[in-house]
Amino acid sequence: MSTYNIKAPYECMELKEYKLSDFIPEFSEFRQSDDLSRFGCENIENNLIRLEKRGKIHFQNRIAICPSCKSHHAVKNGVYDRKLIFLRIGEQICTVQKYKCKKCGKVFYTDLSSLVYSNSNVTLPVIECIENLYQIYGAGLHKIRFDLKQQHNIEISHQSIENILLNSNYEFNYDNWTYSGYYLFDSLWVKINGEWNYILALFDVKLNTLVSAKLVESEDSTVIYNFLNESLRNQKKISIGTDLKHEYREAIDKLKVKHHFCKFHVKQMINRKFKDYFDKNSLNEEEYTELIDLKQDIFKALDAKSLKDANKLRDELINKKYPKNKFTNKLIWKFIIPYFKKLTTHLENSNIPSTNNKIENIFQKVFPKHIKRTMKIEQGLLSRFMLKLNHWNIKNEKEKNHTSF
Numbered sequence: 001m002s003t004y005n006i007k008a009p010y011e012c013m014e015l016k017e018y019k020l021s022d023f024i025p026e027f028s029e030f031r032q033s034d035d036l037s038r039f040g041c042e043n044i045e046n047n048l049i050r051l052e053k054r055g056k057i058h059f060q061n062r063i064a065i066c067p068s069c070k071s072h073h074a075v076k077n078g079v080y081d082r083k084l085i086f087l088r089i090g091e092q093i094c095t096v097q098k099y100k101c102k103k104c105g106k107v108f109y110t111d112l113s114s115l116v117y118s119n120s121n122v123t124l125p126v127i128e129c130i131e132n133l134y135q136i137y138g139a140g141l142h143k144i145r146f147d148l149k150q151q152h153n154i155e156i157s158h159q160s161i162e163n164i165l166l167n168s169n170y171e172f173n174y175d176n177w178t179y180s181g182y183y184l185f186d187s188l189w190v191k192i193n194g195e196w197n198y199i200l201a202l203f204d205v206k207l208n209t210l211v212s213a214k215l216v217e218s219e220d221s222t223v224i225y226n227f228l229n230e231s232l233r234n235q236k237k238i239s240i241g242t243d244l245k246h247e248y249r250e251a252i253d254k255l256k257v258k259h260h261f262c263k264f265h266v267k268q269m270i271n272r273k274f275k276d277y278f279d280k281n282s283l284n285e286e287e288y289t290e291l292i293d294l295k296q297d298i299f300k301a302l303d304a305k306s307l308k309d310a311n312k313l314r315d316e317l318i319n320k321k322y323p324k325n326k327f328t329n330k331l332i333w334k335f336i337i338p339y340f341k342k343l344t345t346h347l348e349n350s351n352i353p354s355t356n357n358k359i360e361n362i363f364q365k366v367f368p369k370h371i372k373r374t375m376k377i378e379q380g381l382l383s384r385f386m387l388k389l390n391h392w393n394i395k396n397e398k399e400k401n402h403t404s405f
């Protein structure tokens with residue numbers, strides 16, 4: 001029988017609870033589900049392992065795959081230091097495992113692509129956090145910076161935040177939707193480097209969602225036709241509502257879709273035409289009253305509650321006595337009568353809205369004027385727009401169930 005002297009580890013008998021992982025680094029991943037969520041790393045790929053070695057965060061792959069020959073046979077081959085910025089723990093110098101492929105002999109690094117872009121120190125959860133804050137606060141970079149410091153222990157410059165937002169490659173997810181066939185179309189003018197550009201947007205009236213949006217340099221009818229045609233490929237095409245621009249008219253007619261004008265814009269245009277005429281001509285009391293009556297009759301026809309009423313009011317308008325001159329002739333015979341169908345489409349089908357308010361409201365909410373002026377470059381413009389749009393769509397998604405159309 002032999003006896004053993006078992007040495008007690010006196011030097012580590014302080015009031016500290018040791019875990020297996022304190023002795024064997026490889027086990028530390030088992031206690032990290034909590035850490036992972038705190039640092040925002042819970043979405044890193046299964047193959048990427050985060051350990052703690054000598055007080056430093058260390059990254060390695062579960063299975064190191066050679067990017068050159070795709071071999072799974074590799075040996076560890078030293079580490080390199082990399083500065084990374086995490087949620088909660090802020091900036092950290094981490095070690096990253098290097099490997100050598102046993103088949104082709106090439107040296108390669110741990111695949112960090114599920115954690116950070118190769119040209120950046122800022123981890124993806126932080127970028128996501130910045131994008132979310134931007135969606136909430138809009139252009140308030142100071143507020144975003146303050147919030148990052150307060151809530152997430154991250155010190156990051158305005159310029160870095162700006163760069164992250166400008167490079168944000170958020171894309172609207174257009175796929176896998178079946179649209180209703182009822183749409184509104186509008187464009188937003190934005191000045192980029194002193195030049196006017198246009199954001200074209202198509203909106204589904206029934207689903208209350210954006211179908212697509214695109215930044216273009218010109219607003220001519222071919223550009224618009226191509227945008228609509230691509231956006232609605234293999235989709236139902238019943239009607240599209242717009243304001244009165246003739247480029248829209250040409251594009252939508254070419255698309256062979258029912259086209260309707262926004263009633264609000266029509267009335268605005270008519271009011272403007274009358275005002276111009278009154279300003280330029282000195283009229284007597286009687287002429288003036290007759291013209292005001294004519295305007296009221298036109299508005300009555302536009303506001304009719306049924307197609308039958310609208311057509312009746314249109315016929316009355318044609319037969320009525322009003323001052324016949326260049327102005328009234330042009331208004332009635334070049335605009336109201338030829339386009340009467342486009343002006344009353346909403347009476348044919350209750351799915352068709354009488355105005356373009358819905359899409360204009362989105363533009364206003366998503367892109368207030370003060371933001372427009374801060375835009376610098378094309379890429380940033382669209383990515384910001386998409387971020388805001390996404391936020392609008394998420395909020396909208398929640399409200400959707402409570403709204404009927």
Ligand SMILES: [Zn+2]
Pocket residue numbers: 066067068069070071101102103104105106
């Ligand atoms: Zn290899």
